[in-house]
Amino acid sequence: MTKQDLSPAEQALRDAALEYHRSPTRGKIAIAPTKPLSNQRDLSLAYSPGVAYACLAIEEDPTLAAEYTSRGNLVGVVTNGTAVLGLGDIGPLAGKPVMEGKGCLFKKFAGIDVFDIELAEKDPEKLIEIIAALEPTLGGVNLEDIKAPECFQIERALKERMKIPVFHDDQHGTAIISGAALLNGLELVGKSLADVKLVASGAGAAAIACLDIMVSLGVRREHIYVVDSRGVIQSEREDARSGRLDASKRAYLQTTSARTLADVVRGADVFLGCSTAGVLTPEMVATMADRPVILALANPEPEIRPELARQAKPDCIVATGRSDYANQVNNVLCFPYIFRGALDCGATRITEEMKLACVREIAALAKAEVSDEVAAAYPGEEISFGPDYIIPKPFDSRLILRIAPAVAQAAVASGVATRPIEDLAAYRQSLSRFVFQTGLVMRPVFTAAKASTSQGGPARVAYAEGEDERVLRAVQVVLDEGLARPTLIGRPAVIEMRIRRAGLRLKLGQDVEVVNPEDDPRFRAYWEDYHGLMGRDGVSPETAKVALRRSNTLIGTMMLRRNDADAMLCGMVGRYDAHLEHVRSVIGLKPGVTGYAAMNALLLDDRTLFVADTFVNDEPSAQQLAEIASMAAEELRRFGLPPKVAFVSHSMFGSSTRPSAKRMRMAAELFKRMEPDIDCEGELQGDAALSETVRRDALPATTLRGEANLLLLPNLDAANILFNVLKVVGSRGVTVGPVLLGAARPVHILTPSATSRRIVNMTALAVADAAAQALRHEG
Numbered sequence: 001m002t003k004q005d006l007s008p009a010e011q012a013l014r015d016a017a018l019e020y021h022r023s024p025t026r027g028k029i030a031i032a033p034t035k036p037l038s039n040q041r042d043l044s045l046a047y048s049p050g051v052a053y054a055c056l057a058i059e060e061d062p063t064l065a066a067e068y069t070s071r072g073n074l075v076g077v078v079t080n081g082t083a084v085l086g087l088g089d090i091g092p093l094a095g096k097p098v099m100e101g102k103g104c105l106f107k108k109f110a111g112i113d114v115f116d117i118e119l120a121e122k123d124p125e126k127l128i129e130i131i132a133a134l135e136p137t138l139g140g141v142n143l144e145d146i147k148a149p150e151c152f153q154i155e156r157a158l159k160e161r162m163k164i165p166v167f168h169d170d171q172h173g174t175a176i177i178s179g180a181a182l183l184n185g186l187e188l189v190g191k192s193l194a195d196v197k198l199v200a201s202g203a204g205a206a207a208i209a210c211l212d213i214m215v216s217l218g219v220r221r222e223h224i225y226v227v228d229s230r231g232v233i234q235s236e237r238e239d240a241r242s243g244r245l246d247a248s249k250r251a252y253l254q255t256t257s258a259r260t261l262a263d264v265v266r267g268a269d270v271f272l273g274c275s276t277a278g279v280l281t282p283e284m285v286a287t288m289a290d291r292p293v294i295l296a297l298a299n300p301e302p303e304i305r306p307e308l309a310r311q312a313k314p315d316c317i318v319a320t321g322r323s324d325y326a327n328q329v330n331n332v333l334c335f336p337y338i339f340r341g342a343l344d345c346g347a348t349r350i351t352e353e354m355k356l357a358c359v360r361e362i363a364a365l366a367k368a369e370v371s372d373e374v375a376a377a378y379p380g381e382e383i384s385f386g387p388d389y390i391i392p393k394p395f396d397s398r399l400i401l402r403i404a405p406a407v408a409q410a411a412v413a414s415g416v417a418t419r420p421i422e423d424l425a426a427y428r429q430s431l432s433r434f435v436f437q438t439g440l441v442m443r444p445v446f447t448a449a450k451a452s453t454s455q456g457g458p459a460r461v462a463y464a465e466g467e468d469e470r471v472l473r474a475v476q477v478v479l480d481e482g483l484a485r486p487t488l489i490g491r492p493a494v495i496e497m498r499i500r501r502a503g504l505r506l507k508l509g510q511d512v513e514v515v516n517p518e519d520d521p522r523f524r525a526y527w528e529d530y531h532g533l534m535g536r537d538g539v540s541p542e543t544a545k546v547a548l549r550r551s552n553t554l555i556g557t558m559m560l561r562r563n564d565a566d567a568m569l570c571g572m573v574g575r576y577d578a579h580l581e582h583v584r585s586v587i588g589l590k591p592g593v594t595g596y597a598a599m600n601a602l603l604l605d606d607r608t609l610f611v612a613d614t615f616v617n618d619e620p621s622a623q624q625l626a627e628i629a630s631m632a633a634e635e636l637r638r639f640g641l642p643p644k645v646a647f648v649s650h651s652m653f654g655s656s657t658r659p660s661a662k663r664m665r666m667a668a669e670l671f672k673r674m675e676p677d678i679d680c681e682g683e684l685q686g687d688a689a690l691s692e693t694v695r696r697d698a699l700p701a702t703t704l705r706g707e708a709n710l711l712l713l714p715n716l717d718a719a720n721i722l723f724n725v726l727k728v729v730g731s732r733g734v735t736v737g738p739v740l741l742g743a744a745r746p747v748h749i750l751t752p753s754a755t756s757r758r759i760v761n762m763t764a765l766a767v768a769d770a771a772a773q774a775l776r777h778e779g
């Protein structure tokens with residue numbers, strides 16, 4: 001493909017793709033150390049002499065390699081470059097961008113590390129020797145773009161010799177996805193697997209494996225016709241008659257007068273393309289049966305472009321391997337997750353049961369409602385089961401949550417799991433670290449919240465913005481995870497309409513309670529109570545009624561006050577301060593606390609940092625700062641983190657005598673008296689808060705060990721600015737909060753930028769808080 005052959009759009013894509021590969025770093029993947037290596041001590045642990053202990057331990061017990069090395073999470077993507085995409089035998093070096101790409105996908109979608117290994121070797125026997133010798137390095141082998149029929153022999157031999165999963169992605173990854181696509185496509189066109197006539201173009205690695213899985217799903221072998229580069233595979237062919245036809249092709253040998261794809265595709269219900277660009281013409285499609293399913297999977301250019309297929313048969317369902325069309329049938333939907341499940345249960349191989357578990361999960365996922373994360377990844381696209389959505393999207397974060405556990409379970413059932421996963425629910429929860437960047441940090445909070453629901457029945461959580469689609473999506477997750485019993489404040493007709501539009505399953509009145517601000521039997525009790533509370537602040541009965549009708553947050557706070565709810569979330573719309581006013585007037589402060597404050601958590605690449613006070617106090621006094629630190633430290637414990645508090649300043653241990661420096665110093669002293677058991681330091685500069693070395697250089701007798709995880713800033717501007725700057729420069733930019741500190745009941749005021757995952761996280765936090773309060777009451 002020279003540059004001149006390309007259309008302007010293709011030229012633009014080519015230029016962008018080459019620039020993507022070249023800059024800012026060459027290639028697409030790098031290796032990064034996972035341990036600190038910044039001083040002499042680290043060096044003696046990582047390398048000589050310390051490393052020898054790890055070596056000797058593994059020598060004594062080889063299974064310890066999974067503990068002391070990264071092998072258990074390391075897959076080799078191995079090729080010899082003989083069938084790179086549909087580009088053919090372009091060699092191992094030219095195939096390297098594809099292998100690096102597979103490495104990126106393994107890491108991005110399933111957290112698996114990859115060595116891409118391009119081998120300049122075509123002899124199958126030699127390849128088998130080379131790859132088998134890599135067993136000490138690798139936890140799994142993903143064979144890639146090795147052509148048929150050699151690939152069959154190579155995979156078979158390696159599976160026999162190696163005690164780790166060996167998986168030829170082009171065969172089985174492709175087969176799994178196309179199997180799922182076929183199931184769903186045929187369901188939509190109302191045809192049965194046993195009845196369809198299926199024609200395949202290609203009889204190589206991908207095609208044969210796809211056909212094998214389709215047969216095991218129910219397609220009849222006698223209804224399958226296969227075409228390779230020499231025409232229809234039929235008994236009159238010279239290679240068939242002379243016995244030179246490869247066994248993989250012989251399995252699909254037909255007796256027929258058809259000789260070409262055009263002959264054989266006539267009347268076919270299904271076309272499977274795993275061959276090369278453009279071999280299926282619109283004229284051929286026109287001869288196919290009604291509503292055909294066309295899986296044109298050659299990469300990068302399919303056997304037919306979808307628009308051409310539709311010209312000939314407007315009612316066809318078309319899938320390709322490309323990401324720029326609907327229905328991307330590509331093995332990326334499978335290989336990261338099947339390896340995740342296999343590695344996590346210590347599977348020694350990948351069995352048929354494990355593959356079929358993938359097919360079922362992928363097919364089912366296309367019919368499940370779409371989560372907020374998926375909707376956000378594909379803005380403007382209609383994503384609900386139908387001709388343009390027969391298969392989940394690659395950025396569907398639920399793939400890992402569903403496929404990996406199903407694979408691990410199937411590995412146990414087929415007897416190949418050396419470390420069976422005992423608690424699948426906990427495993428599924430742990431996988432959320434790949435899906436939601438907050439997954440890991442939120443885990444203790446979710447565990448506490450779920451434990452509380454199983455003990456005392458689910459906590460009742462009121463959502464002030466009950467009509468907001470983000471809230472509805474979050475509530476669906478809250479219900480699915482059994483986190484809480486939600487109450488939505490909002491107009492039922494609007495909520496119903498938005499539930500339908502978002503394709504959610506939750507049922508008003510059954511799964512969730514609704515409080516209609518326009519008409520609710522509790523309204524009278526609420527406004528009377530509110531009037532009783534605010535009568536001396538100029539709130540007349542009329543004003544109380546109007547206030548309640550106008551503010552769903554006020555209704556939510558009244559629900560909490562009157563014990564109609566155990567926790568409340570608001571703030572998705574409007575100003576933070578306006579919501580806080582209602583909390584102040586109706587909920588009030590916790591006993592013994594003098595004020596409110598807000599804290600945000602930031603999930604950075606190498607740490608989680610909590611910052612306060614980000615939203616409430618303009619310039620807190622030393623006393624207030626100490627109290628805020630104390631309340632924030634209690635929240636950190638909910639995240640399972642021992643708080644390490646730093647009162648940060650422009651000043652370092654008395655280097656400045658300005659009032660703010662003195663205030664931070666005083667705050668630290670007060671806090672040390674209030675919470676003598678919590679590690680704390682102040683006043684100190686930001687770098688010293690995070691680095692023990694910097695701190696000790698200034699003051700050897702520092703009272704903080706390690707790195708601070710809770711930063712108290714001198715004023716609201718500083719806290720809010722620090723938080724927002726870190727959100728942008730921290731490559732992950734993921735936050736939890738704001739967490740409202742000081743309120744008498746669990747209530748949090750979110751911000752208009754809250755995502756539905758943030759709402760789920762804050763629900764868990766509020767439920768865990770409600771449970772802790774209930775325990776204190778009982779105590």
Ligand SMILES: NC(=O)C1=CN([C@@H]2O[C@H](COP(=O)(O)OP(=O)(O)OC[C@H]3O[C@@H](n4cnc5c(N)ncnc54)[C@H](OP(=O)(O)O)[C@@H]3O)[C@@H](O)[C@H]2O)C=CC1
Pocket residue numbers: 082083084085086087145146147148169170171174201202203204205206207227228229230273274275276279297298299300320321329330331332
């Ligand atoms: N979407 C996806 O996820 C995936 C797509 N693929 C695509 O499938 C295709 C094949 O890959 P793979 O199986 O690994 O490669 P192989 O080299 O193993 O197989 C290629 C097959 O295509 C056949 N072929 C070549 N030209 C024609 C033609 N004009 N008409 C009919 N058949 C032809 C070859 O025939 P012969 O046997 O006579 O040489 C061979 O059977 C590639 O385009 C690849 O990108 C592969 C994996 C995944």
Ligand SMILES: CC(=O)C(=O)O
Pocket residue numbers: 084085086145169170298299321330331332
């Ligand atoms: C997607 C893939 O693996 C291929 O086209 O070869």
Ligand SMILES: [Mg+2]
Pocket residue numbers: 085144145169170
């Ligand atoms: Mg491939």
